[in-house]
Amino acid sequence: MPSTPLDESRRTTPHSVGESFRIKMVQTLQKVPYDVRASALREAAYNVLRLPRERVYLDFASTRGNAGMTDRQLSALMIGDEAYAGSANFYALEQTCRDLFGKQFTVPTHQGRGAEHLILRGLLRPGQTVATNGNVLTLRPLADALGLRVESLLSSDAFDPSSKHAFKADPPLAKLKALLEGGRVHLVVLGASLPMLGGQPLSLEALADCAALARRYRVPLALDASMLASAAYLTLTNRRGGDTLSALIRRYADLCDVLYLSGREDATCHTGGLIATNHEELYVTFRSLVVVYEGLHTYGGQAGRDMQVLAQGLRDMLDESYLAFRTRKLAYLARHLAEAGYQVYQPLGLSGVCLDAATAPIPGLTEPARSDEPGAARSANLAALFYLVSGIRLRPTPTAALGGRLDLLGVFVPRRCYTERQIDYLIESLAHLRKYRIATTLQIRDRDPVAPELTRYRVDGPFITEYHDDFRPTYTPEPYFMKVVEPCRLKPAAERATAIREAGYNTFLLRSEDIYIDLLTDSGTAAMSNKQWATMLEIRESELGSEASSLFLERCREVLGYRHFLPTHQGRAAEHLLSQAMISQGQYVINNMYFTTTREHQERAGGVFVDLIRDEAHDPRSPHPFKGDLDPGKLTDFIAKHGPQTIAYVCVETNVNMAGGQPVSMAGTKEISAICRYHRIPVIFDATRIAENAFLIKTREPAYADWTIGEIIRELMALGDGCTISAKKDVLVNIGGILGVNDPALFEKCAALCATFEGTPWSGGLASRDLAAMAVGLDEMTEYDYIRSRVEQVQYLWARLKDAGVPVVEPPGGHAVFLDARAFLPHLPQEEFPAQRLAAALYEMSGVRGMERGIVSAGRDPATGRHRGSKLELVRLTIPRRVYTYSHMDVVADGVIELFRKREALKGLRMVYEPPMLRFFTARFELL
Ligand SMILES: Cc1ncc(COP(=O)(O)O)c(C=O)c1O
Incomplete structure (x- = not known):
């Protein structure tokens, strides 16, 4: 049985507030x-x-300089205008400083200390003094090099770890006044936050007082705005009043003569800095120095792209x-x-x-x-x-x-x-x-x-007493960190209510921008790794004899083991080709439950769909660890009754999606494979979720506990004659599919169909870069730490819901948590579409998008025209790979639990529009 990896004390973790972003690109740790x-x-x-x-x-x-960029910053990198003079990116940066800080003149510098250098050199003569509360780590060596003196402007509060003063970066005013009065200070530099002390902020009031003093003594005041958004935010949370974050930032900026910053703090850049001012004579000073020490005044030692990234980062830092x-x-x-x-x-x-x-x-x-x-x-x-x-x-x-x-x-x-x-x-x-x-x-x-x-x-002796390797953390952290993120936010309740009504209570018809946490599908939604991206950039686009194709074929053979492979644009395309090549009119196709597109293609090819999954799969309460298995008894009986020649093939889906992401076992599949081999019936895997299934075999089937994920995949695939794969799931890409077979004649047929419907057999209609991303993804999906953290995250959400008494399909599967809508909303008959209703209500409650998997998805019987009915009436909450964090999972869990408390108030739905096929995508409903 699966063990949830959770310890009770941590199960109700405190992350009930999710990030304002999801992950877009990961980098391995x-x-x-x-x-x-x-x-x-x-x-x-x-x-x-x-x-x-x-x-x-x-x-x-x-x-400093190590943040995850936003996706907009990443795209800014790509619109670098690398002109020596007058780069478009400079004007974007200049406009940003006008908009954010109200400063007319901007001088880019290569980093924050480039700005500090120009300011010290431009405004002071050797022997003069700069007074600062701030960044002595870079200021002091610069001052030393320029023959300047530094006066510290920190109060004793700053060095008292228990003082509750909210603005420990505030300088002691009396000291500043005395220094100014005595003519002993010629420049004041104030940091908006003190990074060395954990980011202590400077208050607006203190800045105003210092600015008034500096003005009185005609000493310029420079503000280090590298962490101005942080300081302004802490100011917002410490005071009442109607200021917005950007208005406050502007008020800070208005108080200084010169504003400068390193782009490597709040603006989440990896390089870059700038000076901004409204004083033309100061600007002229910096402009004449920048060309000597940094670069031309319209790039200041930054690549064009870095100015664009900085401009974007400054705007993104307003994300409250x-x-x-x-x-x-x-x-x-x-x-x-x-x-x-x-x-x-x-x-x-x-x-x-x-x-x-x-x-x-x-x-x-x-x-x-x-x-x-x-x-x-x-x-x-x-x-x-x-x-x-x-x-x-x-x-x-x-x-x-x-x-x-x-x-x-x-x-x-x-x-x-x-x-x-x-x-x-x-x-x-x-x-x-x-x-x-x-x-x-x-x-x-x-x-x-x-x-x-x-x-x-x-160390004059041993540094520590003996090392014991006995640290066992409660959780294994994800084996990657965030490289690029994508902002996402929860819309207000009234907007969510309108959005779902306008979408006809069908979560497929919601716009992605209306969603906070999108659990509609794990299909094509993964965050790719930096390595996938790098390989995509490396590969040459070529329709003929592409190197990407060789790379793809090599990884497919190594990881999946079949002799022949075709790429396809996605999974259903592989299903289309295979169904057309293998099924004759009226032949049966045996399946373990069904997947919508798989079944559609089997039927379109003239096949008669048959589901011989074991009975437990239809019972959401059954804790059977391998509910995905075909029932060998049912299969034997079917063959005996109809004859093996009536069966086109047996389709074994790994981690059966519609059953709740339930895996097949190695032992069970061996039995099915033996029966099929005996009767010469081909076995074709839908190996879309093969890595997750392999992980569940490793953790639930003791004989495989010591096998690697790669070994289990090969062993399982060897029980079949071919596979179709939607690479948009376990293979960790956003687009792509795979068709693999051993039989050369079958391959020829599929390749010809591929050329007709998809593209050349070596591209499958995909860009070379997408083949390359699949090749890398095939390897990444077999990494144990990755697949473990992936499945454990799903199990975490499952366990939180289960603990709160929410009816969920048992046991937890590999990619999704399924809510049992019949048990959740027992007062709604199936004709009122309980799962459809539940999915819509969950969106309204918490901005989380799930999907109906019940009577609507099952469609109508073409013979009778009636709803097919469905034993399971589920809402699928599917977790995209490497995209969301545990805090997002907590937001989801809290939303579902809250809805469960209020379930009796939910009324059913009436279908008001029904398309002729795959109706769940576009059907519309109204509240009863
Ligand atoms: C098990 C399974 N098979 C096939 C498919 C179809 O693949 P695609 O969406 O890439 O066409 C999916 C997609 O959701 C799936 O989950």
Whole structure:
């Protein structure tokens, strides 16, 4: 039996608010084994900031330049106008600064420090002083290089981890006034948020006060707006009043003479910066410097594409629902770290969570250093220990450079990058850290001449007591992080009500933009990986003898094992070709239940559809682990009654969709295959969900527990003579299908049909890039960590619903959770379309789109013209692959549970329009 991988205490997780985005592109995460971590740490001289990225599993050391881009930023990359002068992208950036900040003049720079350089050089002479609350890490070395002095403008509150002051970036006004009065400051630079302290914000009031002072003494004021959206959002949540986020941003911007930023923080770029101002004489100063140090004033050291990405990122950073989600996510992290015994720096900003290293509950850290030489900060010791134990990098952040005495360990959370499960993994690893003891603390070996934070350490003895590989997290996190995301949001209830009414209560007729979480289908909805995208870009488009075709065929043969393959534009096309090639008029086709398009093509080819699935498949309550299996007794009887020659083939669907994503077993399929081989009846798999089925065989059929997913797939496929596949599911692509057979004569027939209906037999009517994406997807689907996290996410949603008493099809399948609409709405007769009604109501309740799988999908009997009726009356909630996170699953679960409480109020539907075939796609209904 399947075991749900959940532990009771975590089942009601706190993520009832979902992200304001879904995942569009993922990148694989690699775990780093202990031995490799240990040697990498030694090579990095025990300073985690010296570790190469590929030696780090999860990287929480910085929020700079490592965010997941939005899909619009990704497309902005593609509209780079790489002109030397007057690039269209520059004008897009300039317009964005006018719209967002109200600044007329914009000077692009290669990064934030490029902007800082021009500002310091342009506005100060050697020997003069800049006063700042902010970014000393980049400002101080620049000031040193230019012969300038730096005055810190941080208040004592900033160094008090328990002070509740909401705006710890606010400078001490009296100090600033004294400095200005004494003529000892010539430029004021204020950071809108302080990343080193977790993103502490600067208040609008403090900025206004400083601006008034600076004006009085005729000293220019520059605002570092790299995290201005964060600061403005925290201001919004701390005050009452009618300002919108963009209005507040504008008010901050209005108070400074010069605004500058790094695109690598709130604007989620990987490079790029800018200076913006309304003062023409300042602009002229920067413009004459930018050409010397950065690039021409209309590109300033950025590629055209990067300016476009920055322009887009600045607009995307106004997404308030993302900032709200991030706030909650960081609060969740902080709460759990506090529970694990760490003192958390308060209040939280929007960069991450800082822990007080001085009070961290780790044995050994409190021991005095053994040599006279000063030891490394505790945060450096802690970060080294944590990396060694978990492979996760945090950032040691002693605040001496800021003029304080705090020693913080920064958990900086990259934007739109890691999922909750990965955050949970971090939390559990930090709690687990207490099991270790630092045996010998780090000593400073030599300071780095370029960057003080890159100091090398040595350890005069063993660093930690023995390592035990005993960390068992509650969940296995997804084996990928988010590379590109796509915004999605919940529309207001009234708009959802209108949308579903206008869609005739058919979720197929809703517009995607009206949906928050789209569980209509797992078909073509997967997030592709960076590797798939890279291969797509690499491949040459060619209709003849395409290299993509060779790659595709090679992976098909390796993963699926048949001799001949054809690509098709999608699954139903493969079904079309195969049905036409194999079925003669009046022949039976045996199936394990049915899939709509499969059955349609069998019948159109003259076949007589027969369902011989085992009886448990029709019972949503039966916990049988392999409800997808054909019933061998029924098959034998059928053959005995009709004769084997009357049967065109037996079609075995893996992870039977219409039965609730229920798998077939290896043992059961072997039995069916043996019967068919004996009678010379071909077996054709619908292997659309073969990887999920293989995972369920591995976890439910003990004989295969030690087999790899790839081995199970090959073993299963070897029981058949061919397959059709909709590659839009397990193969992780957005378009594509596969037809595979062993028999060369059958292949010839299919290839000829392919040329007629699809395209050349080596392209199947697909672009070469789509063949390439399928080739990579075939490999990715067999990776154990991936398929496990995929199926476990489905099981998680299932378990939450089941625990709340919602009637769901049992046991959980591989790709979807099916609600039993008959049991959910027992007061509605099937003629009132209970599943159709439930799907529509769920959309209205929570913006979640599911699909009817019941009497509407079953269609009408062509002979009698009556509804075919359907034993199962289900709503399918299908989870797209690598797209949604656990917090999205919680939103879905909460919505269904709420609806279940209110179920009695739901009335049935009347069908008011019915198309002649596949009616579920376009039928329309009205409320009774
Ligand atoms: C089991 C099964 N077979 C075949 C198909 C048809 O494939 P496609 O939609 O790619 O034409 C699907 C699609 O939903 C499916 O789930």
